Amino acid sequence: MILPFILFALCALLAVGGALALIFAREPIHSALALILVMVSLAVLYLLLGAPFVAAVQIIVYAGAVMVLFVFVIMLLNMGVEEHTNFSKIAKFAAWPLGLVLIVWSGYWLFHSRAASAIGTGAAMVPSSTRDLSKQLFQQYLFPFEATSILILIALLGALVMARKEE
Amino acid sequence: MSVIPVSWYLVLSAILFGLGVVAFVFKRNVITIFMSIELMLNAVNLAFVAFARALNQLDGLVFVFFVIVVAAAEAAVGLAIVIMLAQNRQSLSVERVNLLKF
Numbered sequence: 458m459i460l461p462f463i464l465f466a467l468c469a470l471l472a473v474g475g476a477l478a479l480i481f482a483r484e485p486i487h488s489a490l491a492l493i494l495v496m497v498s499l500a501v502l503y504l505l506l507g508a509p510f511v512a513a514v515q516i517i518v519y520a521g522a523v524m525v526l527f528v529f530v531i532m533l534l535n536m537g538v539e540e541h542t543n544f545s546k547i548a549k550f551a552a553w554p555l556g557l558v559l560i561v562w563s564g565y566w567l568f569h570s571r572a573a574s575a576i577g578t579g580a581a582m583v584p585s586s587t588r589d590l591s592k593q594l595f596q597q598y599l600f601p602f603e604a605t606s607i608l609i610l611i612a613l614l615g616a617l618v619m620a621r622k623e624e
Numbered sequence: 625m626s627v628i629p630v631s632w633y634l635v636l637s638a639i640l641f642g643l644g645v646v647a648f649v650f651k652r653n654v655i656t657i658f659m660s661i662e663l664m665l666n667a668v669n670l671a672f673v674a675f676a677r678a679l680n681q682l683d684g685l686v687f688v689f690f691v692i693v694v695a696a697a698e699a700a701v702g703l704a705i706v707i708m709l710a711q712n713r714q715s716l717s718v719e720r721v722n723l724l725k726f
Contacts, residue, residue, distance in 0.1 A: 473640070480650055485653050488656050492659050496666060508677070518696055531655055551649060555645065556645050560641075564639065567631065567634035593685075594686050611697075
């Protein structure tokens with residue numbers, strides 16, 4: 458039963474390494490590829506957590522649709538490496554202490570949360586069936602589900618109106 | 625199935641969210657700042673799935689579904705704004721976006 462641990466460690470390292478690569482890459486396209494790596498390793502972690510539907514949606518929607526959109530816009534605009542000014546030095550020195558404090562603080566509270574300490578016995582770790590998930594989605598959460606379809610329609614129209622050339 | 629403690633997933637989620645915040649402050653490119661927002665959303669999704677498994681309830685997975693939908697809509701509108709910005713300023717640096725600065 459050492460295999461899940463190896464898989465978890467590998468995917469966690471890939472995710473954190475991808476996030477660091479996103480920060481340190483100079484070219485936007487390298488940042489995009491690093492983010493795709495993070496998303497794929499998170500999908501493997503969802504499978505490990507027993508949520509195959511969420512893993513499939515993660516691959517199809519995030520790593521597929523959203524990141525293709527990002528890469529498409531980066532390639533379309535082709536603005537090259539990012540420029541650094543005096544203000545970005547201030548941001549550089551402000552970012553790391555802020556982020557480290559946030560990581561330690563939230564990590565401490567999540568690690569000691571009641572939900573995290575209550576389980577981990579392995580009994581709850583059966584894969585969730587997509588049938589139960591869809592029942593939940595289309596019965597209890599039917600109204601929010603329909604609201605998201607209107608949201609997507611509005612986003613589609615907004616993107617079309619803004620990206621259109623002015624005559 | 626697996627015997628990995630849920631708290632490990634939560635700590636990984638906290639690390640990814642913190643790195644997303646660092647990238648948000650650190651990066652100077654509008655598109656990369658957008659990508660760091662996506663990274664933060666992904667970290668929150670991981671925490672949602674971990675808590676859903678910990679409490680053995682499916683609501684967390686439904687919330688992840690909604691977060692992904694909203695993120696997709698946000699990326700579509702946001703990238704349209706980025707294209708307009710690039711047409712008007714000939715640059716993607718956030719420091720060139722200073723019309724409303726005092």
